[in-house]
Amino acid sequence: MLADEGLLTRERRVGTRVARVFRELFDQDVGRSDFTIESIASGERTSGLLDIPIGSPILLVETLLRGRDEVPRLLSYAHLTSNRLALFVSGSAPSA
Numbered sequence: 001m002l003a004d005e006g007l008l009t010r011e012r013r014v015g016t017r018v019a020r021v022f023r024e025l026f027d028q029d030v031g032r033s034d035f036t037i038e039s040i041a042s043g044e045r046t047s048g049l050l051d052i053p054i055g056s057p058i059l060l061v062e063t064l065l066r067g068r069d070e071v072p073r074l075l076s077y078a079h080l081t082s083n084r085l086a087l088f089v090s091g092s093a094p095s096a
Contacts (some may be wrong), residue, residue: 007063009046009062018030022065022067022073022074022090026067026073027040027071027074028067028068028069029067029068030065030066030068030079031066031068031069031070032055032065032070033063033064033065033066033072034063034064034066035061035062035064035089036061036062037060037061037062038059039057039058039059039060039066040057040058040059040060041056041057041058041069042054042055042056042057042079046058049079050079050081052081057082058079058080058081058082059079059080059081059082060077060078060079060080061078061079061080062075062076062077063075063076063077063078068085070096
């Protein structure tokens with residue numbers, strides 16, 4: 001459990017903004033989000049951008065957001081170093 005409630009509150013606000021922008025862009029709500037987290041060795045470009053040695057272990061996070069119609073709408077990737085990482089996962093049951 002994260003001790004910093006401020007961090008949790010900020011993360012919830014970010015999720016709300018993402019949902020709002022998604023709705024504005026695609027004229028529908030987010031239907032499903034899929035996340036894949038994989039441990040990989042950093043390549044030359046990523047190492048340079050993150051200021052870490054080539055081959056350092058990092059996490060690659062793939063995020064796929066689908067609309068309510070199940071059509072994939074947004075695909076993104078993030079490269080994270082373990083010394084700058086906190087993962088918070090929250091979910092809720094789909095509406096009936």
